[in-house]
Amino acid sequence: MKPKTTDGLHLEAISIALNGQTLLSLSAHVRPGDILTVMGPSGSGKSVLLSYLGGFLDPAFTASGRVLIDGDDLTRVAPEKRRCGMLFQDPLLFPHLSVGGNLLFGLTPSIVKRDQRRRMVERALVDVELEGFFERDPATLSGGEKARVALQRVMLSAPRLLLLDEPFSKLDSDLRQQTRALIFSRAKAAGLPVILVTHDQADADTAGGPVVVIGEDIGR
Amino acid sequence: MGRQTEGTPIRPQAGGSMRRRFSVSGLVLAMIGLPILAGLAGTIGPAFGLLPALGGDHLTLDHFTDLATQPHLLRSSLISFATTIVTTGASLAIVMLFTAGYAGTRMFSRIQHLVSPLLAIPHAAAAFGLAFLVAPSGLAMRLVSPGLTGDSSPADWLVPQDPLGLTMMAGLIVKEMPFLFLVTLAALPQVPVLQARQLSVSLGYGRIRGFLISVWPLLYRQIRLPVFAVLAYASSVVDVAMILGPALPAPLAVRITEWMADSDLRMRFLASTGALLQLGLTVAAMVTWLTVEQIGSFLLRRMSLSGVRKPDDRLLRRSACFAMVLSVALFFLGLAVLFLWSIAGLWPFPALLPDNLTPQAWMRALPQAGDVIATTVSLASSSAAIALLLAIGLLWQNGHRNGGALDSVLYLPLIVPQLCFVFGLQILSVSLGFDASFALLLFVHLIFVLPYVVLSLSQPWRAFDRRYETVAAGLGKSPLQVLLHVRLPLLTRACLTAFAVGFAVSAGLYLPTLLIGAGRIVTITTEAVALSSGGDRRAIGVYALLQTLVPFGGFLIASLVPHLLFRDRRAMRI
Numbered sequence: 001m002k003p004k005t006t007d008g009l010h011l012e013a014i015s016i017a018l019n020g021q022t023l024l025s026l027s028a029h030v031r032p033g034d035i036l037t038v039m040g041p042s043g044s045g046k047s048v049l050l051s052y053l054g055g056f057l058d059p060a061f062t063a064s065g066r067v068l069i070d071g072d073d074l075t076r077v078a079p080e081k082r083r084c085g086m087l088f089q090d091p092l093l094f095p096h097l098s099v100g101g102n103l104l105f106g107l108t109p110s111i112v113k114r115d116q117r118r119r120m121v122e123r124a125l126v127d128v129e130l131e132g133f134f135e136r137d138p139a140t141l142s143g144g145e146k147a148r149v150a151l152q153r154v155m156l157s158a159p160r161l162l163l164l165d166e167p168f169s170k171l172d173s174d175l176r177q178q179t180r181a182l183i184f185s186r187a188k189a190a191g192l193p194v195i196l197v198t199h200d201q202a203d204a205d206t207a208g209g210p211v212v213v214i215g216e217d218i219g220r
Numbered sequence: 221m222g223r224q225t226e227g228t229p230i231r232p233q234a235g236g237s238m239r240r241r242f243s244v245s246g247l248v249l250a251m252i253g254l255p256i257l258a259g260l261a262g263t264i265g266p267a268f269g270l271l272p273a274l275g276g277d278h279l280t281l282d283h284f285t286d287l288a289t290q291p292h293l294l295r296s297s298l299i300s301f302a303t304t305i306v307t308t309g310a311s312l313a314i315v316m317l318f319t320a321g322y323a324g325t326r327m328f329s330r331i332q333h334l335v336s337p338l339l340a341i342p343h344a345a346a347a348f349g350l351a352f353l354v355a356p357s358g359l360a361m362r363l364v365s366p367g368l369t370g371d372s373s374p375a376d377w378l379v380p381q382d383p384l385g386l387t388m389m390a391g392l393i394v395k396e397m398p399f400l401f402l403v404t405l406a407a408l409p410q411v412p413v414l415q416a417r418q419l420s421v422s423l424g425y426g427r428i429r430g431f432l433i434s435v436w437p438l439l440y441r442q443i444r445l446p447v448f449a450v451l452a453y454a455s456s457v458v459d460v461a462m463i464l465g466p467a468l469p470a471p472l473a474v475r476i477t478e479w480m481a482d483s484d485l486r487m488r489f490l491a492s493t494g495a496l497l498q499l500g501l502t503v504a505a506m507v508t509w510l511t512v513e514q515i516g517s518f519l520l521r522r523m524s525l526s527g528v529r530k531p532d533d534r535l536l537r538r539s540a541c542f543a544m545v546l547s548v549a550l551f552f553l554g555l556a557v558l559f560l561w562s563i564a565g566l567w568p569f570p571a572l573l574p575d576n577l578t579p580q581a582w583m584r585a586l587p588q589a590g591d592v593i594a595t596t597v598s599l600a601s602s603s604a605a606i607a608l609l610l611a612i613g614l615l616w617q618n619g620h621r622n623g624g625a626l627d628s629v630l631y632l633p634l635i636v637p638q639l640c641f642v643f644g645l646q647i648l649s650v651s652l653g654f655d656a657s658f659a660l661l662l663f664v665h666l667i668f669v670l671p672y673v674v675l676s677l678s679q680p681w682r683a684f685d686r687r688y689e690t691v692a693a694g695l696g697k698s699p700l701q702v703l704l705h706v707r708l709p710l711l712t713r714a715c716l717t718a719f720a721v722g723f724a725v726s727a728g729l730y731l732p733t734l735l736i737g738a739g740r741i742v743t744i745t746t747e748a749v750a751l752s753s754g755g756d757r758r759a760i761g762v763y764a765l766l767q768t769l770v771p772f773g774g775f776l777i778a779s780l781v782p783h784l785l786f787r788d789r790r791a792m793r794i
Binding site: 051054055056079080081082083084085086088090092094095096097098105106108109137138139140153154157159163 | 685687688690691692693694695696697698699701702705706709710712786788789790791792
């Protein structure tokens with residue numbers, strides 16, 4: 001079956017400005033399973049784009065344009081109803097919950113039965129080679145383990161798209177490659193459109209999709 | 221927010237996607253602002269003769285004439301005024317110089333750990349401790365008698381309660397300095413102290429001079445409000461003044477309190493005019509302080525333009541450190557002496573230690589103290605709990621904005637002398653037929669507890685890593701779910717600390733409890749101060765210690781509960 005043209009993430013004439021000065025303008029179509037890499041020097045507004053897409057734009061900014069996912073307009077939808085999964089530099093596992101608690105927190109509420117929720121979380125842990133980690137304190141995990149838990153937490157929430165804010169920049173190079181490969185393959189397998197913000201060319205190369213460079217002339 | 225164009229997403233602000241039907245800030249504004257306004261009106265009315273319940277139905281200035289004829293009124297006022305300026309100036313100077321010389325050193329963090337718990341201790345307990353140290357038969361004299369003084373009976377000094385109020389000033393400095401020190405500590409992370417020191421030292425400036433020129437103006441701006449709170453407090457303090465202040469004439473606030481509590485109801489008119497005089501005195505002290513600030517900033521400007529380095533300031537630094545250590549030591553020694561007295565059997569002068577120890581004073585006091593403690597704890601815990609809920613609601617709705625009107629109203633109870641509006645509130649409530657009730661007292665305590673709880677909670681609230689909330693919202697959680705499942709659990713310790721601060725404030729409140737409780741609702745603080753005139757040192761020792769232990773219990777719980785709740789979570793135990 002041929003994919004419909006509305007499938008995936010559409011960014012329609014997005015323009016974000018601060019104090020009347022345009023920070024970035026962007027139009028793009030990211031198909032399910034594709035990765036759009038956004039590059040630019042620090043201060044170029046890469047993270048602003050992500051907070052806009054996630055619904056967290058600081059009111060100091062003004063924005064215009066539309067964001068559509070599979071044909072649904074997200075632009076005026078509350079952040080918690082957008083189902084935009086986000087991954088940051090830091091894994092940001094909730095320190096007051098166990099590893100399993102973090103995953104249960106992420107797991108979509110459409111799964112209601114307790115034992116089924118527990119089973120799904122256990123399976124998600126096995127899936128990233130973290131079998132038996134359910135009761136563990138997140139603070140005792142290694143950097144790579146934390147990154148994998150963070151990934152599974154987001155995947156369990158049944159997101160419609162993934163926003164990655166330099167998620168590999170704090171990992172050492174071996175780990176970075178592994179984590180990158182893992183996240184990209186999971187997103188592809190789940191058919192999620194991904195927007196990756198980075199300043200690492202290797203990230204862009206591995207992602208293999210289109211690359212947009214923003215804010216070239218700002219701050220120079 | 222009028223600049224937002226179409227397509228701007230909804231902010232993840234607390235309550236962002238919810239309709240705001242109910243505004244916590246509005247409630248808080250009303251809860252604090254209205255009673256203060258009403259209280260001031262209730263004070264001003266009777267001062268001009270208007271108090272229908274007592275037959276005051278026409279405007280008159282007679283009561284002011286009456287006030288003017290009170291003996292030694294000027295002297296009482298001057299002592300209060302001098303105490304205010306000296307106390308605030310000295311506490312601030314010591315804190316400033318100590319921070320200048322020692323910020324970032326090990327000495328600094330050691331003092332920091334010692335000073336933090338002192339904030340929980342009520343003023344009255346600290347004052348009793350100091351009184352027991354410096355009295356003619358106190359520990360200090362016992363140390364040097366009869367060896368140095370040759371005296372075998374206590375000297376005939378009027379200490380404490382010296383006519384110039386020096387002991388009272390010392391007592392207030394010992395208690396206010398920790399407060400100013402802690403608010404300075406809270407402001408320090410926002411100021412680049414260490415870089416500024418490196419820079420100025422590399423230019424050849426002494427530490428203190430470098431600090432004063434480069435950091436102090438920024439720091440002072442942030443602690444200005446607490447400084448004015450100290451001014452307001454010191455100018456109208458009652459409990460410390462009763463314990464350590466001169467007796468004939470007593471400081472103004474003490475005399476007004478006596479008039480207020482007089483069984484002759486007509487004295488209420490006089491008390492009201494007195495309260496207005498008090499308000500004027502506090503305002504005068506603040507205006508004086510504004511002048512002090514001007515002079516200070518002029519001197520500072522001259523100092524920085526002159527280029528004079530003053531590289532060797534060790535003496536000044538050491539003196540500041542000595543003053544700091546001395547006052548902390550006095551505080552702890554005072555508590556130790558209180559404890560010693562509470563278990564002392566026979567303890568004749570000039571013996572350094574009691575002849576024998578006995579739990580008798582405790583056995584005697586505890587049966588009656590039980591009720592008093594129960595009242596104190598229930599009053600303190602309910603006001604702190606309500607204040608915490610309000611503070612959470614307030615910060616949730618306005619957390620990352622600085623609200624102009626709200627901020628000023630919130631801190632009014634710290635800036636307007638208690639005496640001036642609590643008395644009016646009492647008159648109003650009596651006129652309206654309210655009896656002294658727990659609910660009314662709870663409400664009045666809340667006015668004083670809430671600002672401290674908000675102050676204590678707002679800093680960790682703003683420092684919270686908001687990406688946790690972003691992650692949670694991205695996982696599909698509503699703002700309320702994010703609050704309940706992410707923010708509040710992560711801020712457990714901060715919330716409990718804010719609760720403990722509120723608890724300690726309520727437990728230590730003297731004047732509002734005395735006036736609104738009308739003698740029928742008694743807390744350990746009013747009870748302890750009431751004992752001061754009796755001179756039974758053992759009973760005072762017991763009550764002053766109870767006064768210390770109750771708020772301390774709050775802080776103990778605040779530090780233990782997170783350990784129990786998050787036993788298996790390493791990152792939550794720090």
